[in-house]
Amino acid sequence: MTLAVLDQMERFRDAITESGTRCVLDGRDVNPPAVLIRPATLNYRVGRSSFRASWAAWLYLPDAGQLDALRIGLPILDTVRTALASVGVAVLTAAPADFTTPDGATVPGFILQWDTTQ
Numbered sequence: 001m002t003l004a005v006l007d008q009m010e011r012f013r014d015a016i017t018e019s020g021t022r023c024v025l026d027g028r029d030v031n032p033p034a035v036l037i038r039p040a041t042l043n044y045r046v047g048r049s050s051f052r053a054s055w056a057a058w059l060y061l062p063d064a065g066q067l068d069a070l071r072i073g074l075p076i077l078d079t080v081r082t083a084l085a086s087v088g089v090a091v092l093t094a095a096p097a098d099f100t101t102p103d104g105a106t107v108p109g110f111i112l113q114w115d116t117t118q
Helices: 004-018 066-085
Strands: 034-037 041-044 051-060 093-100 106-117
Touching: 004 034, 004 051, 004 066, 051 066, 051 093, 066 106
Parallel strands: none
Antiparallel strands: 034 051, 041 051, 051 106, 093 106
């Protein structure tokens, strides 16, 4: 049952990619602007075979200064929210964040969060 989480990650990636936004499942593949789907936190229900998965996606933006990053990022947030809604997911929050890229640079972005139940 837990392996279904991998299927969900791929489904989320595919929906976001089909919307025209670069989306990856491995941080080594990030090339801003891009979304990285993080593995879910699994909240098991004692005595039941179901669990809640708490998801996060990191939206990496180019390091173009805060205002330019927002001009680039806010439309992408809307696109990602719509793409995830098309597969039955409601994004709960999108919080500003800073990320370190594999080459050591720091770039602005957002952390999007949502939950699913298995």
